Amino acid sequence: MSQPKPTESELEILNILWERGACTVREIHEVLEKTKEAGYTTTLKLMQIMNEKNLVNRDASSKTHIYQANISQEDTQGQMVKKMIDTVFNGSAMDLVMQALGNHKASKDELELIKQYLEQAEKKKK
Amino acid sequence: MSQPKPTESELEILNILWERGACTVREIHEVLEKTKEAGYTTTLKLMQIMNEKNLVNRDASSKTHIYQANISQEDTQGQMVKKMIDTVFNGSAMDLVMQALGNHKASKDELELIKQYLEQAEKKKK
DNA sequence: GTTTGTTTACGAAATGATTCGTAGATGGAT
């Protein structure tokens, strides 16, 4: 049942769908245009392919079709993190966390949040 | 100066080079064979391409060429984490960290390590 | 009903990644 992993371009579209919910091709296209060069039919084609792959659902009841993401952002993120841990960090989630924290300079509040999360996680282990 | 990002297959090879240091094509190929189907010339071609892209260095002084990674594992990991944060986690390093911790069930020791790391990081902020 | 603008469908070109067959070079063993 697991869907094939989205490509780069598909991910861009999914991000928009996750943020804005159901969208027409034109809406998606207009968002994409702001950050990249792309023809309308290119976006359309991508979404048709995503529909075939069941990455999105399509409501075709009216002339202008309406698309919705068919995989959750959380699941997708989880999948991709898992893959990155396996292929780039030799299976060590720790190493990835360190990279993410080190590079990106999380804010003090963020660090506090993570610490709380960790303390909770530790309690559960006991 | 930044090198083009390695493809999936190139990353597999880089991982081996990072782990074992300088290698011949045959060495790499024998490691790859353990986990995937691939002809020798396929591996060779990949490494030639990686050499063109400057992802690896090649010592061609003897008949059997010897390859070395020309990008560091840390830099590559950093680049890829950054990209993932941007394209999959809407710029939030936190969200990625949570996913990594949540899914992968870091061990108690690992959690402790992260906590220590965080405490140090907090001190520096003060 | 004809025109106009927007939409979807289709197919094919362009690009990038992966795979491998074949040929030629090299070096060691006989």
Next chain:
DNA sequence: ATCCATCTACGAATCATTTCGTAAACAAAC
């Protein structure tokens, strides 16, 4: 020197992804 095993070089086939041109469907405006 010849043979044999192994290596590199090269080019092409295959496959996936991205791109877009063109045509047909449709609806609203005239």
